[in-house]
Amino acid sequence: MGRYFCNESELNCAWDRILSAFWQRYPNPFSTHVLTEDVLFREVTPDNCLLSRRLFTKTNLLPRWAERVFPSHLNRSVYIVEDSVVDPKAHTLTTHTLNVNHTRFMTVVERCVFHGVEERPSWTQIRREAWITSGVFGLSRPIQKFGLARFKSNQVKSMKGLEYALSKLHSESQPSRIHGDQDQDSPLPPATQKPQEYS
Amino acid sequence: MNSVGEGCTDLKREYDQCFNRWFAEKFLKGDRSGDPCTEMFKKYQHCVQKAIKEKDIPIDGVEFMGPNKDKP
Numbered sequence A: 001m002g003r004y005f006c007n008e009s010e011l012n013c014a015w016d017r018i019l020s021a022f023w024q025r026y027p028n029p030f031s032t033h034v035l036t037e038d039v040l041f042r043e044v045t046p047d048n049c050l051l052s053r054r055l056f057t058k059t060n061l062l063p064r065w066a067e068r069v070f071p072s073h074l075n076r077s078v079y080i081v082e083d084s085v086v087d088p089k090a091h092t093l094t095t096h097t098l099n100v101n102h103t104r105f106m107t108v109v110e111r112c113v114f115h116g117v118e119e120r121p122s123w124t125q126i127r128r129e130a131w132i133t134s135g136v137f138g139l140s141r142p143i144q145k146f147g148l149a150r151f152k153s154n155q156v157k158s159m160k161g162l163e164y165a166l167s168k169l170h171s172e173s174q175p176s177r178i179h180g181d182q183d184q185d186s187p188l189p190p191a192t193q194k195p196q197e198y199s
Numbered sequence B: 001m002n003s004v005g006e007g008c009t010d011l012k013r014e015y016d017q018c019f020n021r022w023f024a025e026k027f028l029k030g031d032r033s034g035d036p037c038t039e040m041f042k043k044y045q046h047c048v049q050k051a052i053k054e055k056d057i058p059i060d061g062v063e064f065m066g067p068n069k070d071k072p
Helices: A013-022 A064-069 A140-169 B008-024 B038-054
Strands: A002-011 A032-045 A050-058 A078-087 A094-101 A109-119 A120-133 A176-186
Touching: A002 A140, A013 A094, A013 A120, A013 A140, A032 A078, A032 B008, A032 B038, A064 A140, A109 A140, A120 A140, A120 A176, B008 B038
Parallel strands: none
Antiparallel strands: A002 A120, A002 A176, A032 A050, A050 A078, A078 A094, A094 A109, A109 A120
16 A cells, blocks of 8 residues: 555646756755756667666655654665656656665655647646655554655655746746646555556 | 765766757757767766765666656
8 A cells, every 4th residue: 555646737838948957957946955966877769769867865854753763764865766768759758766765664656757748839748646655564654644745845846946947047938837636545556557547 | 966976076067068058959959960978978977886886875776767667
């Protein structure tokens, strides 16, 4: 049993501008929890897609009750890997992100798709999903609940950070419009199924 | 932004500048001429991979997650 989160939003900004800002979004005033950023891998495929892997170090602030229960987690950062595929023909950027340490405490897997829509070239759709699980016996529910709350808060910062980077690069970008969140306390979708649709 | 390897930040910033220019001016415009940042990337990687080993960051064995990856 884990938590699933899905959010769809739109940015009033052309896809290729968002892409340039995506690589330049750090540092920004909303990302003080992001300590380091590195590119570990880049490759252009034969069909001209760009594959990248980035490594981030982020702070790992826990609620008080968790600090008392898990003292070894104090002052230890979280390492996060982000793999991305840019498909310039399809106008999509797909990212997958997960933490590679503190995994028994909690694992957060995020998939995000930025999709430029041909019929509306000055708008980009963003679909963000997250799967949050914890393997700690007896505490997985409060840990997952905390994880979901932190994810939502980081998601807001992430969008603000992207908008900040956009406005630095291109002065004519517009604010975003959020359609709404959906999160569920439900069994995770099995690996063979597509993620639950948000409507 | 800093690199995870304290001594790699300058190499990282040099590479980032090169990449951002190539990405906006060539890649997104469909220009398939070669990547001018390869040598810079190699130097940067040499530094950052050393830092990753020293800090014991567990990224080995994490397979690349493409768009068709099954959900967890």
